[in-house]
Amino acid sequence: MTEITLEKVKENLYSRPHPSLTPIDIEAKAPIIHEILNLKARHNVVILGHNYMEPLIFNLSASEEQGDSLGLSRYAATTEADYIIFNGVLFMAETAKVLSPNKRIFIADKEAGCSLADDFDVGEIDKLREQHPGAPVMIYINSYALAKAKCDVCCTSANAMKIALAMPGDKIIFVPDILFAENIEQDLKGVKEVIYPGKDSDTKGAVCEVHEKFTLDDLFAVRKSFEMPKGHPTRRIYAHWECKPEVLREADFYGSTSQIGRDIAERVAAGKLERAFVASECELTSNLTAEFPGVEFYTACSVRCQWMAKMTLEGVLKILRGIDQGADLSEYEVLLEEEIIEKAKKPIELMMQFV
Numbered sequence: 001m002t003e004i005t006l007e008k009v010k011e012n013l014y015s016r017p018h019p020s021l022t023p024i025d026i027e028a029k030a031p032i033i034h035e036i037l038n039l040k041a042r043h044n045v046v047i048l049g050h051n052y053m054e055p056l057i058f059n060l061s062a063s064e065e066q067g068d069s070l071g072l073s074r075y076a077a078t079t080e081a082d083y084i085i086f087n088g089v090l091f092m093a094e095t096a097k098v099l100s101p102n103k104r105i106f107i108a109d110k111e112a113g114c115s116l117a118d119d120f121d122v123g124e125i126d127k128l129r130e131q132h133p134g135a136p137v138m139i140y141i142n143s144y145a146l147a148k149a150k151c152d153v154c155c156t157s158a159n160a161m162k163i164a165l166a167m168p169g170d171k172i173i174f175v176p177d178i179l180f181a182e183n184i185e186q187d188l189k190g191v192k193e194v195i196y197p198g199k200d201s202d203t204k205g206a207v208c209e210v211h212e213k214f215t216l217d218d219l220f221a222v223r224k225s226f227e228m229p230k231g232h233p234t235r236r237i238y239a240h241w242e243c244k245p246e247v248l249r250e251a252d253f254y255g256s257t258s259q260i261g262r263d264i265a266e267r268v269a270a271g272k273l274e275r276a277f278v279a280s281e282c283e284l285t286s287n288l289t290a291e292f293p294g295v296e297f298y299t300a301c302s303v304r305c306q307w308m309a310k311m312t313l314e315g316v317l318k319i320l321r322g323i324d325q326g327a328d329l330s331e332y333e334v335l336l337e338e339e340i341i342e343k344a345k346k347p348i349e350l351m352m353q354f355v
Helices: 006-015 023-042 069-078 090-099 123-131 160-166 178-187 216-225 245-250 257-269 282-291 313-325 338-352
Strands: 045-050 083-087 104-106 137-140 153-155 171-175 193-195 235-240 253-255 275-279 296-298
Touching: 006 023, 023 045, 023 313, 045 069, 045 090, 045 313, 069 090, 069 257, 069 338, 083 090, 083 313, 090 104, 090 338, 123 137, 123 171, 137 160, 153 160, 153 338, 160 171, 160 178, 171 178, 178 193, 178 245, 216 235, 216 245, 216 275, 235 245, 235 257, 253 257, 257 282, 275 282, 282 296
Parallel strands: 045 083, 083 104, 137 153, 137 171, 171 193, 235 253, 235 275, 275 296
Antiparallel strands: none
């Protein structure tokens, strides 16, 4: 193994086009990053990095280890690494464990939850099945393994529409994201009925506490402040599927994190994007800024996921030091009952057939 030098780490950090990464940050954090990268290589560790990680955390992951829920789910299923550290939130780490039950999966803070997963009672799935017998249940990947185990198929924001259309019958139950469900319902109007918590029933779903913050007035303000009229050939507003329906309809493009990134990449390659606003977690824009330095990105800096922010360099280093020293890592290791793994694997594996 060729050791990564501290000087090389600093050189890499200083070269990044990120305006908020100051020399003070680099000098303070470089030694920690240096140790992390060398321990990662020494022990055959994969560090999966979600797009919502702040840049210093995100770039601990190699390019193939970075992505949205779909990309990371696929990579977790195929990696031959001995250990997986998941820089995301707990439901993501659980998905990795379901797909790789014989691997050791770690997360720096098990309290890193998600409003969609935490605010949804799995009993609501049974209620919806009783009310709509025979309708397949599609569950958003932003859910815990216990909930996935009760459903027919899983989906991400990148493939939900494709899977909904492929499921048998003329209606589908979608849980737990109410806003995402409303958006799918609009896009499938006249094609397939979408049933979701709270629609004509006393069942309860959940919403993303980050994406629900964006309003139609916010987008109007962005268009006015940054001279981004709707339909402009090189200035675009992007919105995530989890935003309110009226926000999606006002955006120039809406989709999953990966779909947004792909549209940006294609437009940059064609010289058709000079300015963009992304209605999503602000660190996504931070990472897009680094990837596409020629684009002027605007973001809502106050819109951060408190749960994603629980992933820290210090937390990742503690796991790697524990691996190196053979220490007790139960504080960080994600464990699931074998029965839950087997049941949750079926809807996830069915989802994987559509990607």
